[in-house]
Amino acid sequence: MAKHLTTREEDYSKWYNELVVKADLAQNSGVRGSMVIKPYGYAIWEKIQADLDRRFKETGHMNAYFPLFIPKSYFSKEASHVDGFAKECAVVTHYRLKDDPNGGGVVVDPAAKLEEELIVRPTSETIIWDTYRDWIQSYRDLPILVNQWANVVRWEMRTRLFLRTAEFLWQEGHTAHATKEEAVTEAETMLGVYADFVENIMAIPVLRGLKTEGERFAGALETYCIEALMQDGKALQAGTSHFLGQNFAKAFDVKYQSKEGTQEYVWATSWGVSTRLMGALIMTHSDDNGLVLPPKLAPYQVVIIPIYKGEEQLTAISEVANGMVAELRAKGVSVKYDDRDTYKPGWKFNQYELQGVPLRIAIGPKDLEKGTAELARRDTLTKEFVAQSEIGTKVPELLDAIQNNLFEKALSYREAHTHEANSWEEFEKLMKGNAGFVYAHWDGTTETEDKIKELTKATIRCIPLNNKQEEGTCILTGKPSTQRVVFAKAY
């Protein structure tokens, strides 16, 4: 069966190409580093969107939409922001094509050169803050709690399916506040929203923490993040929430008049998650049979497959199956009854395993006689026969059990791949073996962080929130340290 997928130790990008194409999730579109998300994959993204969007609204946010094109001049206003994104921007320079005078094709019309180039947004801070200036005059206009669902483009040197595509779908929240405290609280709240979603819906355990100065978002004073561990021992940043201070307010001159009548710059946050979450989902739960989806994200939680010979058997089975569909739907379970006669049962079994459908029910002639159905779990690959009358109670129970099992499995994997290093030798050895998360002392300087990256490819993934304080010495320099930070190789 492993013919579809290479083993976990092998290169994941190869593994993805196999999996996603066969699993109908996505494929390369032909545009450099971009991808087509196929219907089944998009259905998973829609589930992610729907759940997150509900959480955003519950925390007081509203959706809005800002332009795709950003005038180049906007970018020069916040210095560190430019530094962070300048090297990976797609730029629009012309607005018209014309027939090629030398041949049959078309060429860019040189007469249609734009006065000012437009940048395809790599993120929307600049255009949003330019807009916020007009929205904010008084403390009564604050806070502004806005989210945008959009696509962005980052012309990365190297891309990787789902994890780093040139164009990706995401949401970006951009908030404006009267006080520093309120903005910090917002950034922390949204990190909590992400962490809760990723753990409870995606069944992926995450570390919550702060980025070091070197890993911080371009333009942020503080970057909060959630970090997950993949099956190959590499870390993946699954979401970030930034406290931007007054950097963007100052760059775009966004001030409000306080109760006391003074002019004050507003405080900002931004936060986002992307289709990268789909990569995290795949790489956390999948096995050699394909995807494994947590029930709360599965486009369909249960698939029913009839096993029959001839029209009469199918009719009899369909009657039972349709009864189950109705019963399960009434309980809020999403069900697909696949009675296509163009594919055989065995083919369907494999197909839905590849797609990660949590539960499969098979009904055949023997079941009709005995009043049973075969119930198979995707996560454990176990099968049992259940009385048809029990399906309605058994299925919701099992879906819960699968959801929990996936999280527990991922959590114990992470625990088994979390270590402490107390010397440089120990650290190097762990990193050579793709050990996962390694807690170690660090002297707090960017130079040391860079040096460690150069020597081992490991970076500081985060300084955990509420981190335990303990005396120690930096594994590289031996200088004093007050806490351990989390190192790992990352995507």
Next chain:
RNA sequence: CGGGAAGUGGCGCAGGUGGUAGCGCAUCUGGUUUGGGACCAGAGGGUCGCAGGUUCGAGUCCUGUCUUCCCGACCA
């Protein structure tokens, strides 16, 4: 942008020293099948990335060019 590798039916590949394109999967037709990706028989589908050159003859040799992938620097 540096360092490697590759472009041949939809996908994956084979095609020593040049001789007029083949295999597996997929697709289509007919039949037998249907409790873990069925089997048999037949069929369709390719200007070999592109442009030149050498040659009686180029998938193969030469030159140029484009693209993609992998390894670095960059990153949600």
